[in-house]
Amino acid sequence: MVQSVLGSLILGYRPLWNRARKLAGIQLYAHNEASATVDGGHLLRTLQELWSASSPPLLISAQTRQLLCDLLENAPRAAPWIEVRGEWLSDSAIYDRVKAAHQRGLRLVWRGDMDKLPEPEIARCFDNSLLTLRPEDAVAALQTTPPRPGSAAAAAPPPAAKRAPSPVLAGQMYENIASRALMEHCLDQGNAMALAGWPTEDVLYSLRHHPQQPSHAVIFKLMKAIDDEQSLETFEDIMGEDPLLAYRFMVYTNSAALGLRTGIDSLRRGLVMMGYSSIKRWLSDQLPHASTEANMQPVREAMVMRAQLTARLLDAGIENDLRREIYLCGLLSQLDELLGEPLGTILKRLPLSERIYDATVLRTGPYTGGLQMACALETDDASAIRQLCETFEMDLEEVNRALLRVLSDLEVERK
Numbered sequence: 001m002v003q004s005v006l007g008s009l010i011l012g013y014r015p016l017w018n019r020a021r022k023l024a025g026i027q028l029y030a031h032n033e034a035s036a037t038v039d040g041g042h043l044l045r046t047l048q049e050l051w052s053a054s055s056p057p058l059l060i061s062a063q064t065r066q067l068l069c070d071l072l073e074n075a076p077r078a079a080p081w082i083e084v085r086g087e088w089l090s091d092s093a094i095y096d097r098v099k100a101a102h103q104r105g106l107r108l109v110w111r112g113d114m115d116k117l118p119e120p121e122i123a124r125c126f127d128n129s130l131l132t133l134r135p136e137d138a139v140a141a142l143q144t145t146p147p148r149p150g151s152a153a154a155a156a157p158p159p160a161a162k163r164a165p166s167p168v169l170a171g172q173m174y175e176n177i178a179s180r181a182l183m184e185h186c187l188d189q190g191n192a193m194a195l196a197g198w199p200t201e202d203v204l205y206s207l208r209h210h211p212q213q214p215s216h217a218v219i220f221k222l223m224k225a226i227d228d229e230q231s232l233e234t235f236e237d238i239m240g241e242d243p244l245l246a247y248r249f250m251v252y253t254n255s256a257a258l259g260l261r262t263g264i265d266s267l268r269r270g271l272v273m274m275g276y277s278s279i280k281r282w283l284s285d286q287l288p289h290a291s292t293e294a295n296m297q298p299v300r301e302a303m304v305m306r307a308q309l310t311a312r313l314l315d316a317g318i319e320n321d322l323r324r325e326i327y328l329c330g331l332l333s334q335l336d337e338l339l340g341e342p343l344g345t346i347l348k349r350l351p352l353s354e355r356i357y358d359a360t361v362l363r364t365g366p367y368t369g370g371l372q373m374a375c376a377l378e379t380d381d382a383s384a385i386r387q388l389c390e391t392f393e394m395d396l397e398e399v400n401r402a403l404l405r406v407l408s409d410l411e412v413e414r415k
Contacts, residue, residue: 005042006404007397008032010382013407015305016059016173016194019187021297023412024194026056027083027130031063031382040070044079047404055408059083059109059130063380065091072097077105083130086112089122098125114167130173130196137167138182145185166190180206180295198298204337207293212338214245215300216290219283226280235279236267236324243303243331244338245286250350252282263351266324299338305406306374307331312402313394314370329356329367330374369394377403 010031018024032038047058058080062068071082072094082101088094102108102125110118111130114137117123133141144166168174168190175196177183180203186192204212222238222245239246246267253270254263264270271279310330311323332352336343344361358365363372369392376384377399389396 004397005039005046006400007395008036008038009043009400010385010396011400011403012377012380012382012385013403014196014378014380015198015298015302016056016196017187017198017298018194019191020413021294023056023298023301023410025059025412026407026410027059027061027196028080028407029061029063029380029382030067031380032067038067038070039074040067041074044071044075047080050404050408052408054411054414056410056412057081061111061380063382065094069093069097072101072106075101075106079106081107081109081128083109083111084126086110086116086118089118095122098122101125109173128172128193129169130175131169132176133167133174133182138179140164141166141168141185141190142181145181145189168192178202183295198302200299200302200337203295203299207296208340212244212296213289213291214248214286215242215296216287216292218242218245219287219290223280223283223287226276226283232268232271235271239267239271240307240327240331241304242300243307243335244300246328246331247335247346247350248286249282254350265351265353266321266328268321268324302378303331303334305410306333306378308409309374309377309403309406310367310370312406313373313399314367315402325353325356326367326370328352329359330371332356333360333371368392373399 010033012029014027014029015023016025016027030043051058059082060071060080061083062071065088068082068084068088072084075082084094084098089098098108099122107127108125109128109130110123110126113132113134115134117129118126144164166185166189168186170191171193173194173196174186174192177186177195177197178199178201180199183195183199186195218238218241221241222235225234225238239249249267249270250264252258253260253274258274260273264273274282307327307330311327314326332347333343335346339346344357347357347361355365355367359367359371369388373385373388373392373394376388385399386396388394389399
């Protein structure tokens with residue numbers, strides 16, 4: 001039996017978000033052990049087998065020079081984007097392979113700092129770039145941002161001197177954007193193609209005076225599904241697209257107002273016990289207060305990705321109830337960030353399985369390995385992923401396969 005390339009790699013991922021605050025693609029980190037020579041062509045064939053026409057575009061970020069060289073040498077013309085770090089171009093082996101790969105029609109992405117852009121001769125080999133702004137570039141970019149309507153700056157007369165142009169280059173990708181203001185400048189004024197990662201912490205901080213509400217779009221989608229008499233599975237799937245909606249629903253179904261005799265410990269049980277007309281009335285009450293904040297969409301979607309990955313990593317086989325419980329564990333694991341109070345306090349309001357509380361708060365129990373691995377896979381920290389595999393006796397190939405299946409099932413809107 002031929003050994004799968006997925007047993008010799010450590011993978012991780014980072015979402016790419018576009019101007020519409022929707023998923024534009026996935027940056028896939030790929031790290032091979034120093035002692036293992038990985039067949040880049042085998043990796044690309046594996047990805048091709050798993051990916052469909054609706055799957056997100058991929059940017060492969062090789063974390064070692066050997067793997068990058070192999071990808072550049074063996075990738076066919078229709079391969080995903082391949083990232084090349086700017087500082088690695090000083091390596092003649094990589095430099096020569098980049099030029100040859102460009103000649104073959106490969107789509108390459110240059111990655112590095114704004115102040116170290118490549119010379120024109122080698123720059124022509126790249127279709128796009130993944131850039132990091134220096135602090136002074138970030139300040140200069142924000143100084144070119146028009147003031148918000150209604151602000152004191154907007155009411156002031158315009159300065160006589162013309163503003164300097166923004167250093168943000170249109171059509172490029174950016175990373176390490178930690179502030180909401182800079183994110184909005186890059187996407188909305190600078191016409192950046194995408195951001196790698198999302199300034200979740202600053203977005204939530206900027207909204208701290210406005211209590212978080214479930215998504216208007218998800219509530220509306222669920223109401224339409226009820227009108228269309230779709231399946232119970234569909235209702236549960238839609239409610240599971242918003243951690244706050246799922247939480248609020250379970251709080252409501254367990255409230256004294258409903259007077260149910262037994263605790264509701266899952267979304268499905270709540271949906272069954274309430275009945276569709278009651279659910280729709282409850283949703284109608286939520287709709288006027290629901291959130292239309294576009295910047296929260298990537299925050300919610302990233303939380304859903306974590307839940308999907310946790311459930312896939314802890315494959316419950318034919319036990320559907322167990323699979324739903326594991327998904328709920330991943331979905332609710334970041335509620336403290338949305339609600340601004342300790343997670344233990346939040347979860348104690350619900351009659352959830354102790355396994356969920358143990359994994360999310362105490363970091364113990366049967367779900368903790370899957371949840372911690374799902375968190376680690378959101379990074380390029382190969383050593384942390386390797387350590388978790390050892391600690392929880394998880395097979396690296398199975399971890400990678402679970403990750404790729406979740407990522408390939410994600411859908412992006414094609415223009």
